Amino acid sequence: MSYLTLKNAVPAPIKGVPTHEYKEFKAAIKELLEQECRLSSLFAVPTDSDNRIFAVMTNDKKGEIYVFATKYAKTFESLTPEIPQAHWFEREIAEIHNIKINNHPWLKPIRFMPKSGEKNFPVAGDTDYFKINGEEIHEVGVGPIHAGVIEPGHFRFQCYGEKVLHLEIELGYQHRGIERIFPKTPHNKRIKIIEAAAGDTTIGHTTAYALNIEGLAGAQISANDALVRSIALELERMANHTGDLGAMAGDVGFMPTSSYCGRIRGDILNTTGMICGNRFGRGLVKPGSSGYQIDAELKKKISDKLDLIEADVKSAIELIWQTPSVTARFDETGSVSRENAVAIGLVGVAARAAGIAVDIRMTHPFDAFKELEAVVPVGKKGDVGMRAQVRWHELQNSFKLVRDMLAKLNFEAEKSEVNDDICGKLAPDMISVALTEGWRGEISHAAITDANGNIKTYKITDPSFHNWFGLALALRDQEISDFPLCNKSFNLSYCGHDL
Template sequence: MNTDDLPVLSIELLKASIEELLASYSVRILAFFAMPNKDLENTEKPFHLIAILLDASTRTLLGAAAEVGTRYTAFTPLIPALHLFEREIAEQYNITPEGHPWLKPVRSQNMTDADDAAQEANTENPADSEAAKFFRLSGKATHEVAVGPVHAGVIEPGHFRFQCLGEDVHHLEIALGYQHRGIEAMLKGGPDLRSLHYAETVSGDTTIASVSNYAAIIEALSDTTPSGESLLLRNILLELERIVNHAGDIGALAGDVAYLPTSSYCGRIRGEYLNMTAEVAGNRFGRNVIIPGGMRTGLSSEKAEKLLNWLYKTKYELDVALDIMLDEPTALDRFEGLGTITEFDARTIGAVGVAARAAGLDIDARFDLPPAGEDTAEQLFPFSSSPIPACSGDVISRIKIRRHEIENSHAWLFEVLKNAIEKPFTNIDPPKTSGKLAPDSFAVAVTEAWRGELVHVVFTDEAGRFKHYKIIDPSFRNWFALALSLREAQISDFPICNKSFNLSYCGHDL
């Protein structure tokens, strides 16, 4: 879409419009960010605020912008789901959302990552305030526990600050940013030979979802339509990625409660699904196979049959591994009632994916936003007639949702692989195009990654190069949900709650 077609509203009207739309539970926020506007750089309002929403009832995207200066009245008091987005805007561009209740840096304690235009526009650091400090409980019986960013295991770095009364956690504050790599900044000026690689490395366990979004962005901006076979093959890899991570995480949860049979089995079984990915992609990471306009490899009848038989065998083993744990009272006792997120809280903070569905929100980008104009759209996603299991927002609910998605993904994979045996995927080459992207345009790509909806938004300049590339990883939305899940729990419950979400540090830090 041409950028001239994006409505530019007053800041007051933008806020009122978002608030009104969110009153309908079918509408949710996908992205909210700031972007320097060169046409306005010498004015009092040199930035654009961009809002992208999804209306699931009509399966459409809604977008609007507003011109802002270095200060505006914060949206967060009326729209809490924007609290982290506005903190990020303040950190990146020194724009102060006045009245924001907690203007703490998202990824760093300084503003060195802000754009030059932002630095020149405002030298004051809006995050340099009391809000930038950790919360603290007062009282002689209270204490705090600091964990990380260096941990005992081989995991990503993050800092967790627990405010406790005895063993009970009253508040958990999470500080991230230790893996900030500047991927969004490095994507500016593309696409070039590095861009596809950057897209594949946004978050290593979500490679397929991220590069699928990147490919969709390029295809939209170059008016390229990939074949249905290419889209199906991408989705085969996407659903394998979903199963890999759900199986691995449930196994890790079993290990956290010392139920070793499921922990040991899932560790091996996860490897089977990674090897299936390698059978299709040529490597277990899912890299270097998805390209804009198509795929680097197809799917032969022989390979489809091999994968189908492999899936049947491995699913049986996975079912046994999961069933024995979910029938074990001592394991269930550690999962039930722990780390609860209410449906109201999940909706208020804008949680997505497994965390949101486990709290009772019926949101899933695979169903809410299927590919526009694709005749075989319903073939691309694992629609299921089986109802979502009853959930109450606790750890066992997140396990149930993962198990449900494992079942749905397998059911869809069985069907599509059976069809591929009869009709192999050979039409996977990108169509011939000029390779140039539309100038002064923007595109939005949304994929339901295994953690939740992953959003890419791109604006191009007059030469068709990336002027602004924004990525919203599902973990960006869900880290605060993890913090809420620990309230009034015991500090010893943190490893289980943390693993039930298993959020991405690098996906948040970018």
């Protein structure tokens, strides 16, 4: 079966993407999945001459990305009954492009956006929901409005007593139309849109965007710039893993770790702020460079700060493993089997906790990770306890990675010589796929340029897009009171999904 083979953020002519008949297209996806590849993205590209659905498959063993396509009309036969990884993508395609996808098991909106050619937005959440009938079955609805500053999302439980038989997750309340407006946005303002795609993953998404633009513009960044961007990516991972471990402790009423981690997360965010003036890293990553440099004085300040943070975080988080009442609540709660994780295409922490050894930093290295190796912790049970342990091991490794990167900085080296107009000088009729490993997991950005070198299609796949259904599976046969803990152990993005 033919497909275009790419390396991470290395573009190729779009004419090299083969277009198969539907049966061959489906067979190619199934064949690659059997070889332990993953469906990183599936999206439709309508044009005046033809309409095609593109599949982006990731081969972690070979460090390769495969792209191929099939034509579609007003109807399309669903891949989902045989390829579960396609189910959420097909719902998205049907919603955006007004395509009838036949035999999809549950074809309904995921974002409640206007269909192609329409202007009126449907009412978010106004749709059919899965139901289980029975005298003692009851339904519990949670959200979309939640306490505090939590993003909106609706969770509908079908329960027998306290046991959850099924959870249906309805999102879309945060939809902003990022992919729709992106090609029309002036190229010098696009980085601002990417920074807001998922606010807690600013570095992960902006790095993927920068890699695509650099590849399409034929630009090379300096070793120092690559190091600064990678340092920021690890700080982002550290801050969020620390916050999540504290929040998980809070969900079982263990306040010592919860209280400490909230403060420590702030210390890590402030370290990012020391580099660029923004705690979430906005302005730090730019196509062709890093927006800021780390000099000898700042390097020492960061190193000293890391020493203090590491001591604090170790003291706070190790309390979890020393407290049986906490570990008893974590263990055997919210399990996702490896078989199910593979079937639905889980990524990141959730995948590694279930026994899938996948990390883009190692399999498709970028920036400083081309020379530095990250530790990839892998669990077995796929439960809350394993998701907590994977986070803890990754957090500890991130301290080492940041120190190694700081040591590699060369203060005598020149900055990247990149024209500020790099975003407006892209190669025409090309396709590029950039992958990064955000703190939640694989981030995929696919870019297609037109004959004039303008971006005509930009497809973003946040790790949460893959993982929300994993949360639904984790709640099956659990007590409904376990939902807050399971939810936090995934800690998925609403806006990153809704875009």
